[in-house]
Amino acid sequence: MNCAAHQLTAGAAVGLFLAHGEQKNGQTTAAPLVGGLAASILTKLPDHLEPATSPNHRQFFHSIVFACLLGAGYFKLDQWETKDAAEEFLKNLGKLAIAAYLIRLALDATTRKSLPFLGKL
Secondary structure (H helix, E strand, O other): OOHHHHHHHHHHHHHHHHHHHHHHHOOOOOHHHHHHHHHHHHOOHHHHHOOOOOOOOOOHHHOHHHHHHHHHHHHHHHHOOOOOHHHHHHHHHHHHHHHHHHHHHHHHHOOOOOOOOOOOO
16 A cells, blocks of 8 residues: 555544544534544654565564554553643544554554564564
């Protein structure tokens, strides 16, 4: 799967998720559009950490173990009781970045190379 497909999938998934949340709450904001755009950009994070210099570039930051660590981080962020708007922004940005990263890893897992369990540290 190429970069554009990763970006489109992450942007659409996050945008639709946020739109569904707004629909349930009966509100309309720019959050689905902004969140979808941010997710499409943030889905490039794995390849910034481990550039695709070869077909076997997937190491620790493209691994199942790292995906589990991200999931634990998302859970901790979700439990964070923020005190002000700045903390709420950071919480939501962190959750968005983790979601985009996990979407990217899920897409990578469906390829022939898949994801290593641990990769090289």
